[in-house]
Amino acid sequence: MLTKARILSLLFSCMLFSTSALAAQVYHLRLAESWPPNFPIFGESTKTFKQQVEALSGGRLRITIHAKNKHKAPFGIFDMVRSGQYDMGHSASYYWKGKDPNTLYFTTMPFGMTAPEQYAWFYHGGGMQLMEKVYDKYGLLSFLGGNTGNQMGGWFQKEINSVADLQGLKMRIPGFAGEVLAKLGAKPTNIPAGELYTALERRTIDALEWVGPSLDLRMGFHKIAPYYYTGWHEPATELQFLINRKKFASLPDDLQAILRVAMQSAAHDMYARSYHESAMNWAKIRQEYPQVQIRTFPKPVMDALRAANEQLLAERAAQDPLAKEIIASQQAYLQKVRAWTRISDQAYLNALSE
Amino acid sequence: MLTKARILSLLFSCMLFSTSALAAQVYHLRLAESWPPNFPIFGESTKTFKQQVEALSGGRLRITIHAKNKHKAPFGIFDMVRSGQYDMGHSASYYWKGKDPNTLYFTTMPFGMTAPEQYAWFYHGGGMQLMEKVYDKYGLLSFLGGNTGNQMGGWFQKEINSVADLQGLKMRIPGFAGEVLAKLGAKPTNIPAGELYTALERRTIDALEWVGPSLDLRMGFHKIAPYYYTGWHEPATELQFLINRKKFASLPDDLQAILRVAMQSAAHDMYARSYHESAMNWAKIRQEYPQVQIRTFPKPVMDALRAANEQLLAERAAQDPLAKEIIASQQAYLQKVRAWTRISDQAYLNALSE
Numbered sequence: 001m002l003t004k005a006r007i008l009s010l011l012f013s014c015m016l017f018s019t020s021a022l023a024a025q026v027y028h029l030r031l032a033e034s035w036p037p038n039f040p041i042f043g044e045s046t047k048t049f050k051q052q053v054e055a056l057s058g059g060r061l062r063i064t065i066h067a068k069n070k071h072k073a074p075f076g077i078f079d080m081v082r083s084g085q086y087d088m089g090h091s092a093s094y095y096w097k098g099k100d101p102n103t104l105y106f107t108t109m110p111f112g113m114t115a116p117e118q119y120a121w122f123y124h125g126g127g128m129q130l131m132e133k134v135y136d137k138y139g140l141l142s143f144l145g146g147n148t149g150n151q152m153g154g155w156f157q158k159e160i161n162s163v164a165d166l167q168g169l170k171m172r173i174p175g176f177a178g179e180v181l182a183k184l185g186a187k188p189t190n191i192p193a194g195e196l197y198t199a200l201e202r203r204t205i206d207a208l209e210w211v212g213p214s215l216d217l218r219m220g221f222h223k224i225a226p227y228y229y230t231g232w233h234e235p236a237t238e239l240q241f242l243i244n245r246k247k248f249a250s251l252p253d254d255l256q257a258i259l260r261v262a263m264q265s266a267a268h269d270m271y272a273r274s275y276h277e278s279a280m281n282w283a284k285i286r287q288e289y290p291q292v293q294i295r296t297f298p299k300p301v302m303d304a305l306r307a308a309n310e311q312l313l314a315e316r317a318a319q320d321p322l323a324k325e326i327i328a329s330q331q332a333y334l335q336k337v338r339a340w341t342r343i344s345d346q347a348y349l350n351a352l353s354e
Numbered sequence: 355m356l357t358k359a360r361i362l363s364l365l366f367s368c369m370l371f372s373t374s375a376l377a378a379q380v381y382h383l384r385l386a387e388s389w390p391p392n393f394p395i396f397g398e399s400t401k402t403f404k405q406q407v408e409a410l411s412g413g414r415l416r417i418t419i420h421a422k423n424k425h426k427a428p429f430g431i432f433d434m435v436r437s438g439q440y441d442m443g444h445s446a447s448y449y450w451k452g453k454d455p456n457t458l459y460f461t462t463m464p465f466g467m468t469a470p471e472q473y474a475w476f477y478h479g480g481g482m483q484l485m486e487k488v489y490d491k492y493g494l495l496s497f498l499g500g501n502t503g504n505q506m507g508g509w510f511q512k513e514i515n516s517v518a519d520l521q522g523l524k525m526r527i528p529g530f531a532g533e534v535l536a537k538l539g540a541k542p543t544n545i546p547a548g549e550l551y552t553a554l555e556r557r558t559i560d561a562l563e564w565v566g567p568s569l570d571l572r573m574g575f576h577k578i579a580p581y582y583y584t585g586w587h588e589p590a591t592e593l594q595f596l597i598n599r600k601k602f603a604s605l606p607d608d609l610q611a612i613l614r615v616a617m618q619s620a621a622h623d624m625y626a627r628s629y630h631e632s633a634m635n636w637a638k639i640r641q642e643y644p645q646v647q648i649r650t651f652p653k654p655v656m657d658a659l660r661a662a663n664e665q666l667l668a669e670r671a672a673q674d675p676l677a678k679e680i681i682a683s684q685q686a687y688l689q690k691v692r693a694w695t696r697i698s699d700q701a702y703l704n705a706l707s708e
Binding site: 124149213269276283294340344 | 469634
């Protein structure tokens with residue numbers, strides 16, 4: 001029989017239960033980004049991501065973003081997410097080539113794919129699967145993190161008219177593209193962002209590459225270097241979201257889906273934003289600094305750079321079966337997708353500029 | 355004082371309440387698409403959308419898709435979503451130019467922006483706001499629905515070497531591009547998809563445009579027409595998700611956010627998929643039908659088409675202040691964004707094909 005006490009106890013249980021059902025569990029993820037606080041474009045993509053996640057989950061998933069002034073380790077993201085010190089990171093895959101040389105291939109490659117070509121490769125040409133293969137052994141998941149668009153070849157104090165002009169050229173150009181240039185006798189150096197302007201102005205360096213008008217305008221290089229070269233070395237720089245795999249797997253299915261789509265959305269938004277900012281800033285430079293001259297490396301220089309690039313890739317492929325697989329996938333895909341670009345966007349653009 | 359009856363009644367209320375809290379309300383949306391069932395690429399984007407919505411909402415929001423065999427009104431989507439017969443549609447904005455001439459501008463324009471340029475305009479250059487302005491008075495919300503990439507100029511039985519060759523040319527080319535061609539003496543016609551192959555084979559028409567290799571391959575036109583012209587008329591065809599605004603507003607905030615991001619994700623995925631399928635199918639055509647010849651309209655033909663296009667746009671701008679505002683926005687944006695494309699992707703692509 002139901003005594004008054006028994007019914008009272010049932011009522012308490014019920015109240016406890018309904019309270020917990022209502023106050024759905026809230027999850028928190030901590031994200032470390034490689035950028036300074038409020039860094040334009042790159043930093044906006046983590047903010048977009050955070051807003052999306054919180055709106056999509058109705059507040060059940062919260063993101064805390066730490067910029068580099070907090071964690072002091074812009075190039076430590078890989079390790080911090082791997083160890084679980086942070087749950088997520090926003091950075092770039094090619095920063096980790098010292099830890100694993102095969103992380104190099106998932107940002108952009110000299111003479112490689114443009115952004116639309118590369119998105120097709122990532123999503124439909126096997127790129128995401130290859131990236132997963134590389135990151136899997138570290139307990140990490142890597143997702144696309146936003147594209148800068150085609151990066152400019154850089155600001156030069158003097159014209160490059162022949163391969164000989166590259167001899168001894170002191171240029172700030174980090175990473176794999178620096179290795180390619182070094183093969184032709186240039187002296188690639190890395191200099192902290194804050195010192196670049198002075199270094200170029202005082203001719204400590206002859207040239208530098210940064211990003212493109214989207215981020216170059218605020219650096220002021222157009223005031224001190226006359227030649228702005230078109231790009232070859234980073235045709236489609238894609239940033240990266242890193243996630244600790246164990247942490248990701250511990251989330252409910254719907255929050256995993258929310259993370260995936262919010263990263264994808266932030267990435268695509270960054271590409272559109274980069275394109276927009278580049279267009280607006282390039283218009284501004286053209287109007288206010290008409291003395292800036294656009295140059296493209298002459299064919300013999302491009303050919304030499306390309307040959308050096310291919311030689312370096314062949315060396316990497318010979319050393320590591322997974323490198324070989326990734327390079328082969330990219331090269332085979334590029335051949336097909338570029339043939340399409342030639343008769344579509346490129347033919348269209350060329351027909352209108354004749 | 356709490357009597358036994360009073361406590362019992364509280365227990366029942368509590369049980370009722372907790373049951374409803376647990377069984378979160380499930381919402382349903384019915385979507386009508388302009389395409390036949392299982393239509394490649396276009397149809398995959400509504401399927402991607404549905405899967406995303408259901409995963410992101412943990413099943414709280416369900417989508418039912420009706421292809422054109424169900425609703426029998428591929429060009430009735432606008433009216434059916436407006437009236438509430440369907441909650442959503444997947445179609446293309448330029449199909450509604452007979453209902454409102456200003457819907458024309460939100461798909462693609464002859465001699466207009468490429469897909470990356472157009473995404474920058476939509477998201478960061480004011481395009482979305484202008485589209486909202488056009489659809490607002492119909493109680494409709496319009497979102498981006500996926501891009502085909504640059505469309506080919508079409509399959510031709512004979513070469514076009516001069517403006518005179520357009521005289522009397524019978525071509526299947528619908529919409530605004532057809533109007534442009536008509537101004538130069540061509541005879542644009544519209545023919546149902548199922549009859550196109552026979553019409554081109556029997557020379558009932560001299561030429562036709564469909565999409566590009568992504569969807570042209572299965573139509574078989576490469577078997578019966580020797581010339582495949584590069585594009586000018588649809589450089590970045592963006593499909594459309596339509597939503598009944600009242601229905602959208604009736605949904606909880608998180609489900610609205612989920613719908614927005616799932617549409618955006620499906621749209622971007624369709625662009626990547628179109629690029630991929632075009633690349634793969636073009637490689638296949640080149641290998642199996644090496645007799646197919648790529649052609650680009652000679653400069654005088656392009657110039658004449660462009661002049662006709664500009665004249666038609668000027669007429670529209672003169673008739674309607676909102677048309678004037680949209681055309682001005684697109685033209686001003688195109689000028690800036692194209693200057694950037696010229697020194698980035700185009701310069702890069704051209705440097706590698708010299």
